[in-house]
Amino acid sequence: MNNPIVSKPGNDRSFMKKVGHHLVSLLDSTSFEADQYRVLRNKVEWMHVNMDRSLIAVSSPTLGDGKTTTTINLAGSLAQNREVRVLVVDTDLRLPAVGAQLGMVGNNRPGLVDLIREPGLALEKAVQHIPQFNLSVLLPGKPQADPYGLLKSTRLKELLDDAKRQYDYVLLDTPPMIPFPDCQILAKWVDGFLLVVAAHKTPQKLLEEALNVMDPAKAIGLVFNGDDRPVFGHSQYYYSYIHQSRAAKKSSSSGQLSSQP
Numbered sequence: 023m024n025n026p027i028v029s030k031p032g033n034d035r036s037f038m039k040k041v042g043h044h045l046v047s048l049l050d051s052t053s054f055e056a057d058q059y060r061v062l063r064n065k066v067e068w069m070h071v072n073m074d075r076s077l078i079a080v081s082s083p084t085l086g087d088g089k090t091t092t093t094i095n096l097a098g099s100l101a102q103n104r105e106v107r108v109l110v111v112d113t114d115l116r117l118p119a120v121g122a123q124l125g126m127v128g129n130n131r132p133g134l135v136d137l138i139r140e141p142g143l144a145l146e147k148a149v150q151h152i153p154q155f156n157l158s159v160l161l162p163g164k165p166q167a168d169p170y171g172l173l174k175s176t177r178l179k180e181l182l183d184d185a186k187r188q189y190d191y192v193l194l195d196t197p198p199m200i201p202f203p204d205c206q207i208l209a210k211w212v213d214g215f216l217l218v219v220a221a222h223k224t225p226q227k228l229l230e231e232a233l234n235v236m237d238p239a240k241a242i243g244l245v246f247n248g249d250d251r252p253v254f255g256h257s258q259y260y261y262s263y264i265h266q267s268r269a270a271k272k273s274s275s276s277g278q279l280s281s282q283p
């Protein structure tokens with residue numbers, strides 16, 4: 023991997039304060055909550071090894087289901103293995119949030135939009151590395167008006183192919199599936215989609231709509247976010263798990279989630 027820009031977020035303590043407190047995989051990796059993301063990480067690692075899926079988009083039916091939170095927590099969990107290279111790409115050009123959640127706001131470095139617009143610009147010129155978390159991040163860069171037009175560019179496919187060569191895992195934080203068409207474009211470039219469903223929040227009708235617009239072959243699982251049911255006698259705050267989605271059942275692909283150990 024060529025050297026990405028190393029983020030210099032000041033001393034560890036002040037940097038940590040800027041990181042969203044729901045990012046348990048980064049802030050409190052030994053907690054019960056972070057353990058729930060390790061369950062998800064194990065599934066994703068299994069798919070990497072057995073199904074060669076490493077470029078994964080995280081989406082959900084609507085705004086606020088927990089896409090960004092899940093993407094970063096999953097990335098942080100994968101990156102707990104210091105030998106693993108993980109890149110998070112914020113492809114939500116409509117309402118980017120990865121930078122804010124990671125306390126990286128106010129930095130005007132080039133990002134995804136600049137990379138798409140300037141074919142001569144190499145991926146590593148825009149990727150920022152956060153050594154504390156062993157995490158690399160590609161933010162959107164310059165705000166722009168036509169997310170759909172940019173995302174459908176074949177230049178994005180080239181960039182994602184590059185990212186896949188350089189990193190063990192590439193996780194895309196995406197816009198909501200309803201009502202935007204962005205995820206349908208991204209689906210062409212990724213190995214699979216995780217669909218986040220917010221407990222007690224995501225309307226069933228929107229979930230059905232999202233499953234209908236997803237390519238079943240790319241639907242690799244559901245992440246149930248924010249469930250507060252007690253598990254093993256604990257009342258828990260976070261509870262994320264992944265199981266075979268209805269869409270995945272329709273998929274002809276082998277090695278579906280329910281069949282793994």
Ligand SMILES: Nc1ncnc2c1ncn2[C@@H]1O[C@H](COP(=O)(O)OP(=O)(O)O)[C@@H](O)[C@H]1O
Pocket residue numbers: 042044082084085086087088089090091092119247248249259260261
């Ligand atoms: N499991 C969770 N427990 C508590 N708060 C959560 C959880 N997941 C997300 N949130 C909070 O809900 C809000 C929306 O989450 P976010 O990840 O930004 O959703 P999306 O990216 O789908 O719009 C954020 O304020 C986030 O911190």
Ligand SMILES: [Mg+2]
Pocket residue numbers: 089090091114117119195196
């Ligand atoms: Mg988001």
